Amino acid sequence: MKKLFLYLVVLFLFFACSFDTPPNEWQFKSINAFDSYQKNFLSSNDTLAKNDLSRAIKHAKSSDDLTTLARIYLGECALNISVGISDKCENYEKISSLIKDETLNSYFLFINKQSSDDSLKLLPKQYKNFSRYLKEQDYKKANETLREIKEATSMFLCTAILEDSADDESIDKVISTASLYGYKKVVIYWLNIKKNRTFDSIQKEKIARKISILGS
Amino acid sequence: MQYEKMKFAVGLFVSILILTIFASLYLLLDEKGTFDKRYSYHFSTDSAETFNVGMPLKFSGFNIGVIDNIALKDDGSVFMTFSVTSKYRKWIAEDSVLMIKKPLIGSPHIELYSAKGNKTLKEGSQLVILKSDDINDMISKFEPAVNRLINIVNSIDIITSKMSKDDSNLNKTMQNIEKFSGNLAVSNSLLTSVTGDDASTKNLIKTINSTTKIVGEVDKISKDISAITAKLDANIVTPASVSAQELEKILKDVKQKLDTLDSTVKTVGSYDKDLVELKEQISVGLIKSNQIMDRVDGILQNKKKSEIKLP
Numbered sequence: 001m002k003k004l005f006l007y008l009v010v011l012f013l014f015f016a017c018s019f020d021t022p023p024n025e026w027q028f029k030s031i032n033a034f035d036s037y038q039k040n041f042l043s044s045n046d047t048l049a050k051n052d053l054s055r056a057i058k059h060a061k062s063s064d065d066l067t068t069l070a071r072i073y074l075g076e077c078a079l080n081i082s083v084g085i086s087d088k089c090e091n092y093e094k095i096s097s098l099i100k101d102e103t104l105n106s107y108f109l110f111i112n113k114q115s116s117d118d119s120l121k122l123l124p125k126q127y128k129n130f131s132r133y134l135k136e137q138d139y140k141k142a143n144e145t146l147r148e149i150k151e152a153t154s155m156f157l158c159t160a161i162l163e164d165s166a167d168d169e170s171i172d173k174v175i176s177t178a179s180l181y182g183y184k185k186v187v188i189y190w191l192n193i194k195k196n197r198t199f200d201s202i203q204k205e206k207i208a209r210k211i212s213i214l215g216s
Numbered sequence: 217m218q219y220e221k222m223k224f225a226v227g228l229f230v231s232i233l234i235l236t237i238f239a240s241l242y243l244l245l246d247e248k249g250t251f252d253k254r255y256s257y258h259f260s261t262d263s264a265e266t267f268n269v270g271m272p273l274k275f276s277g278f279n280i281g282v283i284d285n286i287a288l289k290d291d292g293s294v295f296m297t298f299s300v301t302s303k304y305r306k307w308i309a310e311d312s313v314l315m316i317k318k319p320l321i322g323s324p325h326i327e328l329y330s331a332k333g334n335k336t337l338k339e340g341s342q343l344v345i346l347k348s349d350d351i352n353d354m355i356s357k358f359e360p361a362v363n364r365l366i367n368i369v370n371s372i373d374i375i376t377s378k379m380s381k382d383d384s385n386l387n388k389t390m391q392n393i394e395k396f397s398g399n400l401a402v403s404n405s406l407l408t409s410v411t412g413d414d415a416s417t418k419n420l421i422k423t424i425n426s427t428t429k430i431v432g433e434v435d436k437i438s439k440d441i442s443a444i445t446a447k448l449d450a451n452i453v454t455p456a457s458v459s460a461q462e463l464e465k466i467l468k469d470v471k472q473k474l475d476t477l478d479s480t481v482k483t484v485g486s487y488d489k490d491l492v493e494l495k496e497q498i499s500v501g502l503i504k505s506n507q508i509m510d511r512v513d514g515i516l517q518n519k520k521k522s523e524i525k526l527p
Binding site for chain 1: 506509510513514516521522523524525526527
């Protein structure tokens with residue numbers, strides 16, 4: 001009887017622990033919503049993406065610490081740049097003075113191609129070499145570096161930052177990676193770039209048909 | 217030790233349960249007479265039509281037995297075996313007769329007719345069976361109706377015989393009518409025949425003439441009044457009436473339009489409220505669905521990240 005009682009108490013405690021909610025639940029909700037936004041945005045699920053972003057922002061606005069909100073604004077800006085949407089990160093700029101995190105500012109400078117020597121040091125490690133080569137205008141090495149980036153979204157961002165300096169190999173790599181993940185928006189954007197660069201009319205027509213099929 | 221006790225308790229419970237089930241089943245079947253000894257008897261018929269195994273044998277409306285077996289004999293007749301329980305065996309006695317009943321409504325059955333006090337027949341004895349004709353059944357059903365019909369015919373006969381007597385009311389009425397028609401035939405005037413004498417008739421005619429004159433004068437007065445009112449109608453009443461009718465039409469039209477406008481305003485007002493309500497409900501629905509999505513995201517997310525990962 002005692003054993004049974006103890007067993008029930010332990011079971012109850014386990015259940016109680018498993019259903020405990022952390023005090024910063026808003027942060028987790030915001031992070032999860034932003035992750036979902038990232039996937040939906042890149043996959044061209046625009047309605048869902050819009051809803052996810054608004055949820056992420058809403059939860060991030062639950063706290064006095066605006067770092068999460070700043071990261072959301074920067075993330076949104078970076079994703080827009082990744083798919084060729086012009087974005088100057090105005091939302092981030094409006095609250096940047098209230099943020100103490102310097103790494104965010106260096107990231108902001110990086111995606112706007114305004115990196116300084118000091119800001120380069122504070123960048124995430126996957127961007128450090130790339131941004132150095134970019135600053136030195138060594139596009140060949142920059143292309144090589146970006147092709148080695150493991151994070152797909154980081155690769156998309158670097159290729160988009162390179163713009164015209166991105167070589168065909170890098171573009172093909174981006175298209176194949178985006179296709180693997182099903183990121184339709186990225187695929188269509190880079191197929192368009194590829195089509196504009198191609199002089200072979202047959203190849204051009206093929207790419208145009210692909211874009212048409214994906215866009216329908 | 218505790219486990220052994222539990223095993224014993226479970227075993228005991230299961231055993232008692234099984235015993236109880238079997239005991240209940242036995243009692244139920246016993247009550248139904250399944251285990252009672254049954255006594256078989258026989259009867260023969262020309263045809264097995266309408267008979268079947270399981271057909272009930274009734275006595276005074278009670279089922280006392282059933283047909284157990286039907287067999288065709290070598291001579292073409294049908295040999296039937298039925299059985300009864302010991303409780304009802306006493307009714308299968310000497311001089312007992314069976315009768316197959318085929319009612320118009322209901323299933324056929326065998327009826328047992330038995331005299332009280334006769335000696336009970338031995339098991340295996342053969343009984344006589346009679347057939348109840350369907351037509352007889354029908355006749356027996358129609359008998360009350362026929363009896364009522366006969367009563368009605370008798371009543372009609374009594375009424376007609378009473379009416380045919382000399383001092384009956386009908387005869388007296390007929391005699392009075394005859395007298396009246398006789399008077400009509402003798403008198404010159406219908407009025408004289410009604411009033412009884414000529415003087416009264418003359419007075420009546422005089423009164424009628426005066427009345428005719430009065431009616432003529434009244435007619436003249438009414439014509440004069442009609443002429444005056446016609447003049448009034450042409451000069452005053454008709455134009456006023458036309459104006460009034462037109463005014464009434466206009467007012468009706470205005471009222472109708474106002475009613476329409478009022479209902480439209482009300483409808484628009486209600487739509488406005490509905491739209492606001494709908495909007496609120498949609499917002500609530502969206503918030504709720506967002507909450508669910510947050511929870512789902514939380515469940516699907518295995519690792520709880522501490523900050524947003526930038527691309």
